[in-house]
Amino acid sequence: MPELPEVETAARQLREWVQGRRVTAARAEKTRVVRGQDPQALASIVGHRLLSIERLGKWMLLSFDRGAGLLSHLGMTGKWLRRSRGEASGPHVRASLEFEGGVLLDYRDPRLFGRLLAGPPEELRRQPALASLGPDPLSGVDARTLTAALSGTRRSIKEALMDQHTLAGLGNIQVSESLFRAQLHPEKSAETLTRVEVERLSRAIEASLRFTLEHERGEEPIDYIEEGGANFFLVYGRAGEPCPTCKTPLERIVQGGRSTFFCPTCQPGPTPRRKKSPAKVPAPAKSRTAKARPAKAKQPAKTKSPAKPKTKATARSFGRGK
Numbered sequence: 001m002p003e004l005p006e007v008e009t010a011a012r013q014l015r016e017w018v019q020g021r022r023v024t025a026a027r028a029e030k031t032r033v034v035r036g037q038d039p040q041a042l043a044s045i046v047g048h049r050l051l052s053i054e055r056l057g058k059w060m061l062l063s064f065d066r067g068a069g070l071l072s073h074l075g076m077t078g079k080w081l082r083r084s085r086g087e088a089s090g091p092h093v094r095a096s097l098e099f100e101g102g103v104l105l106d107y108r109d110p111r112l113f114g115r116l117l118a119g120p121p122e123e124l125r126r127q128p129a130l131a132s133l134g135p136d137p138l139s140g141v142d143a144r145t146l147t148a149a150l151s152g153t154r155r156s157i158k159e160a161l162m163d164q165h166t167l168a169g170l171g172n173i174q175v176s177e178s179l180f181r182a183q184l185h186p187e188k189s190a191e192t193l194t195r196v197e198v199e200r201l202s203r204a205i206e207a208s209l210r211f212t213l214e215h216e217r218g219e220e221p222i223d224y225i226e227e228g229g230a231n232f233f234l235v236y237g238r239a240g241e242p243c244p245t246c247k248t249p250l251e252r253i254v255q256g257g258r259s260t261f262f263c264p265t266c267q268p269g270p271t272p273r274r275k276k277s278p279a280k281v282p283a284p285a286k287s288r289t290a291k292a293r294p295a296k297a298k299q300p301a302k303t304k305s306p307a308k309p310k311t312k313a314t315a316r317s318f319g320r321g322k
């Protein structure tokens with residue numbers, strides 16, 4: 001499912017393909033993708049030159065000259081594809097734009113959760129989903145702003161980060177990956193995070209976004225992991241596989257209806273039995289340094305608890321608190 005890195009990659013491709021070109025034709029099918037608007041509304045961009053493509057969280061705002069605009073959300077399976085005139089379009093194309101020079105863009109979306117909305121850019125920016133977006137983490141996460149956003153909520157850190165008000169553009173994959181990198185249990189209450197933990201989380205989010213963008217860089221639209229694209233993620237989609245750091249089998253839990261993947265050893269949960277000490281494993285007999293992995297963020301050396309079954313049981317025993 002497209003999140004910040006996938007939408008950023010799509011925006012870069014659109015800039016490369018059609019920025020500066022004039023639209024010569026546009027059409028949309030009457031599907032859920034254009035809900036709330038007549039498919040004919042797309043005709044309002046015909047004759048206008050595409051000036052810029054901005055990414056706003058998981059949205060893209062295409063601004064054309066003379067006040068025309070188009071807002072695009074890729075939903076779960078949406079994708080912009082390029083083709084040349086004369087080339088047949090593939091299945092599930094919900095809208096097509098033709099640009100001068102014979103370049104065509106098809107918006108393909110098998111599951112129809114995406115969104116296309118035409119209108120003046122300044123009006124589109126006022127859409128509630130856009131107007132309420134939190135800071136964009138791609139240019140860097142400010143730990144103080146993040147602390148402020150998290151301190152007021154008892155939701156789990158996973159759910160708080162999925163909320164687009166907290167930071168714009170994170171989804172299931174990036175949140176799982178970032179919490180793993182930050183060694184934070186996804187069910188931890190957001191407001192209990194210490195300053196040091198939020199700082200670690202901020203760096204982890206930046207690292208995960210960079211890592212993903214690096215892997216998705218390319219000329220053509222990426223295959224999402226759900227449609228069989230390569231899984232280069234550290235923990236996402238890997239339940240049962242060994243943790244890349246400590247080899248404990250990774251686990252999957254469901255939070256807010258969505259899967260979260262984590263390592264019960266590297267991301268110890270809030271233990272209900274121990275009242276006082278959230279402290280680490282006492283007196284490590286042997287400390288194992290994580291093997292250096294080139295593509296991965298630095299993970300501090302950690303001690304590994306041998307009590308694997310116990311850790312597993314406690315991790316599972318937390319209620320979802322919802």
Ligand SMILES: [Zn+2]
Nearest residue numbers: 243246263266
């Ligand atoms: Zn681990």
